[in-house]
Amino acid sequence: MLDEKCKVLVHQEIGSGYRYLIVEAPKMAAELVPGQFVHVKVPALEMSALRRPFSVFDATDGMVVILYKTVGRGTAALNGVQEGDEINILGPLGHGFPTECSGTALLVGGGFGVAPLHFLAKRLPGKKILFAGGRTQNDLLAIDRFQLIPNTELKLATNDGSVGAKGFVTLPLDETIAELKAKGEKFELFTCGPDGLLKAVTDRALANDAPGWISCDRHMVCGVGACYACIQKTVRGNSRCCIEGPIFAAKDLIWE
Amino acid sequence: MIDTKVNLGGLEMATPITTASGTFGYGTEYIGAVDYSKLGAVTAKGIRVSPWPGNPMPRHAEVYGGLVNAIGLQGTGVEHFVDVTVPWYRQNVKVPMIANIWGGSIEEYAEVAAKLTGVVDALEMNVSCPNVKAGGHTFGQDPKVLNEVVSAVRKATTLPLIVKLAPNVPSIVPYVKACEDAGADALSLINTIPAMVIDIETRKPVIANKTGGLSGRGIHPAAVKLVYDAHNATKLPILAMGGIYEAKDAIEFFLAGATAVAVGTATFTNPGIVSEVYDGLVAYCERKGFASVRDLTGALDA
Incomplete structure (x- = not known):
């Protein structure tokens, strides 16, 4: 540090x-x-x-x-x-995402939650699909940058339908998960965005017995694990997002 | 060469600067960002007999000139602290450790003090946390109860014993006397000032605990006044804290009667504050002709 x-x-x-x-x-x-x-x-x-x-x-x-x-x-x-x-x-x-993935990496970002997924997509070898969601097309960010990353497919959704699927980003995500499962292919989930999205991706990781990596963003004070202000409930108790996270395994999270 | 050594109630410190409990984790979190050689001691986060989960989220709110928090003393229990935390600290940091202790009863205070004797270098008793009902505050709001709990801890330990007092009392003097009579070696003040922040859109308190404690720049003059009052009432050395954001703030504390100071909330924005206070303090002593920082204590011209 x-x-x-x-x-x-x-x-x-x-x-x-x-x-x-x-x-x-x-x-x-x-x-x-x-x-x-x-x-x-x-x-x-x-x-x-x-x-x-x-x-x-x-x-x-x-x-x-x-x-x-x-x-x-x-x-x-x-x-x-x-x-x-x-x-x-x-x-x-903090602790980052794993930088290897077994099967297809499904990166799910809401709004500016795509930010760390861009860095991740650049470092992850293998096949990746970015699911980017936002309220309107103006909230789908850095699409041009993602297009430059090899082996990366893009699937978009907007609440107003201005670009991609109309609705939440979980719509195209669920379709892809169903396709991969039908083919018997493995996948892992990586997400960053609003809490509703994090919870939805956590649910899908658990339901499909797939590894899920969730970026829990909280208002922070020290950022280094010293003050205990940015707490996320996990199987280990009250965990500090700044140092035990911000990336948590989906199976460890407890959503209230 | 300015002599920066001080003795805080039996604790030898190479510099008169430590960290305020709760702002510096268990001492190793800031490695890489803080120059530990400028610290005379590290004060760790509050420890009690058994682990404690702390308060629900949200636990803090930023305000103009400060921070309101109600962390609720989340912490590992004394066993883990002794077996894991302190050995890890000793391996990585060569600065004395002050453990901050609290409990839900007088017996718990004494038990944790006994278990830390021979493990850490000094104890700071928290009898003034505004954010935990059962622990702390109730012991610091009545001089008689304060005397009882400090006496019990005094019997349980031979370590230098510092008592951290609450600022929200009509006069600090009876509390200072109660600690003195009970055998405390030093006092620390101030703890945070009880505070509240309301979200006017939702009409709800911002912090889940509803109220919290105010720290940071804004509380500094109130802290200086309490250090001054306490110093006038006792010969016990004083560890002063509350809103140190630059060397000037620390020097005010020394002039008001402090033997040592703790930096706290400022570390969150500026981990370099420890070095800035040290360098500024030494420069001030040189400029004003003080050979030792000890000569600053109570050197107020009033």
């Missing part, structure tokens, strides 16, 4: 409140594995008590890429960061 002062190389809005933030962080980029996160000290939040945690969209060539949505005070303040500024980033933090 490092607390690095990182130069902002790119800070680019891509519409609908989503932004890419690319920083120069050679040591961290080399160490990060998909599913881990970084804890960002937002410069304009000096009176604030907390950093903001972000999953990692990519870590390559000495750069760490974050894809984020402006949702509150912290991310709104982060918007003001300019290219060339330096920001403090603590990381790599």
